[in-house]
Amino acid sequence: DAGVIQSPRHEVTEMGQEVTLRCKPISGHDYLFWYRQTMMRGLELLIYFNNNVPIDDSGMPEDRFSAKMPNASFSTLKIQPSEPRDSAVYFCASRLAGGPGSSYNEQFFGPGTRLTVL
């Protein structure tokens, strides 16, 4: 398996522009997570999906952020309009279901997208 795939790997954009980050989870995984990582705030969970349905989006910082999962093999995280404080590394991760606390708890992370908003 190719693992979790994210694109683009790097994105530089100007304030006010729309940004779309893409993720392909590992085939067969039931859960997909979007994280944001910054020096100040560490690794934060933004939203997660189960079988393509958003379960918890309480970590999404503002209405400027939206995420979709139209099918089991694709998810997007969109920022519109983007601001300099959105600059961060965005990770997508996936995992199998198995019950909270089960031995299937390993999350597999994608390589991340480094976003810079000027």
Next chain:
Amino acid sequence: QQPVQSPQAVILREGEDAVINCSSSKALYSVHWYRQKHGEAPVFLMILLKGGEQKGHDKISASFNEKKQQSSLYLTASQLSYSGTYFCGTEIAGTYKYIFGTGTRLKVLA
């Protein structure tokens, strides 16, 4: 709500040992440990599901004290490849929602 890790950073010589602690103000349902090398994604090391559980992975092991809401990661006879940032993490009970700790940067020198 985010688990607090200590120390924040540590520098070791090859062959030395280190302990990284993870402490939560809320009950820990389970504890996971990940390592992230610079510029890469976090990689799963191990999970501890029950209080008192201890696990080992090569020369890296961990313990989980459920009562104290703490977990510790032990790195024995450290190698250069151990360098990176270590994160503990936990699930909110009954959900798949993860919260990661503050992170510990570890650097092993030759």
